[in-house]
Amino acid sequence: MDFVAARAKLIEHLSAEIKDKRVLAAMSHIPRENFVPAARRHLAYEDGPLPIGWEQTISQPFIIALMTEALELIGSEKVLEIGTGSGYQAAILAELVTQVVTVERVPALAESARNVLDSLGYDNIEIHIAEEILGWKRGAPYDAIMVTAGAPNVPSDLLAQLTIGGRMVIPVGSRHIQELCKVVKRQDKTVVRNLGGCRFVSLIGKNAWEK
Ligand code: SAH
Numbered sequence: 051m052d053f054v055a056a057r058a059k060l061i062e063h064l065s066a067e068i069k070d071k072r073v074l075a076a077m078s079h080i081p082r083e084n085f086v087p088a089a090r091r092h093l094a095y096e097d098g099p100l101p102i103g104w105e106q107t108i109s110q111p112f113i114i115a116l117m118t119e120a121l122e123l124i125g126s127e128k129v130l131e132i133g134t135g136s137g138y139q140a141a142i143l144a145e146l147v148t149q150v151v152t153v154e155r156v157p158a159l160a161e162s163a164r165n166v167l168d169s170l171g172y173d174n175i176e177i178h179i180a181e182e183i184l185g186w187k188r189g190a191p192y193d194a195i196m197v198t199a200g201a202p203n204v205p206s207d208l209l210a211q212l213t214i215g216g217r218m219v220i221p222v223g224s225r226h227i228q229e230l231c232k233v234v235k236r237q238d239k240t241v242v243r244n245l246g247g248c249r250f251v252s253l254i255g256k257n258a259w260e261k
Contacts, residue, residue: 053083056095060111063097067112070119076145077115082108084166085136104156106251108136109198113230113248117196117219120232120245123147127193130185130211132253134177137163139198144172151189155180155254184255185211192216199253200228204242207257209235221250225259 061078068074083094085108090100099107109117118139121129127147131140134154140163143150152175154160160177167175178186185195190211197208197220204220212218212235221228230245252259 051092053081053094057082060095060097064112064115068115068119072123072146073115073118073142076118076142077111080138080141080145081170082111082138084170085138085141085163102136102159104159106135106156106159108138109250114139114142116245117198117230118142118146120219120230121194121196121217123194128189130189130192130195131198132180132185132195132208133198133251134160134163135198137167137175137177139196140175140177141167141170141172143196144175147194148174150175151178151186151192152176153178153180153186180255182256183207184253184258187211194218195220197221197253198250199258200225200248200250201253201258204231204233204240205253205257209233209240219245221248225252 083091086094097111099110102108123146128149129143129147131152134152140152164177184205184207191213193216195218200221214237216235218233220231222231230248232243234241254261
């Protein structure tokens with residue numbers, strides 16, 4: 051299968067809606083097939099989510115692009131991702147900013163993401179195993195936070211790890227269906243904008259969903 055051609059076609063498709071050229075450029079040279087289990091590699095450039103084991107999924111490329119664009123990254127940021135999963139989203143963030151911290155609760159996923167990211171030469175991604183408090187407090191504050199699992203609400207523990215002026219993208223809703231929310235933390239208030247419907251696996255933990 052010609053992954054290069056398939057990837058170019060996917061990026062072309064995404065560019066109808068996604069206007070951030072840096073996001074499209076990052077996605078146009080990251081081999082998504084490396085982040086997908088071998089048996090599904092032929093589907094790597096379909097615009098859909100794919101199972102990655104442990105009942106988890108690598109998100110749909112369009113949603114990934116939309117969420118990344120919403121973070122309004124210019125290059126010098128430190129970004130936190132919740133839910134490393136395959137590591138694909140972390141790779142995109144690593145192309146766009148100085149420093150990426152990503153947290154995963156399934157150790158086996160964190161380990162395989164580490165292997166793929168190392169094999170591609172990324173040296174600006176820290177991967178941590180999730181602890182009791184959501185996020186990674188020791189690295190806070192972050193200029194942007196991307197949550198790639200669905201939460202019942204915007205967790206205050208994550209909001210606390212965001213800088214003033216920082217952006218967070220997070221799916222909020224029920225366990226089965228959510229709205230993608232863009233949260234901007236201002237000095238005086240927090241502004242939330244709805245970017246549309248989505249379906250994510252559950253964010254598990256304190257102030258989120260039970261296992
Ligand atoms: N961003 C990933 C997709 C993530 S799927 C990618 O690019 O492939 C959501 C992930 O969130 C799952 O791997 C799940 O184990 C993880 N997760 C769920 N709750 C979490 C928590 N509290 N902290 C860290 N990771 C969590």
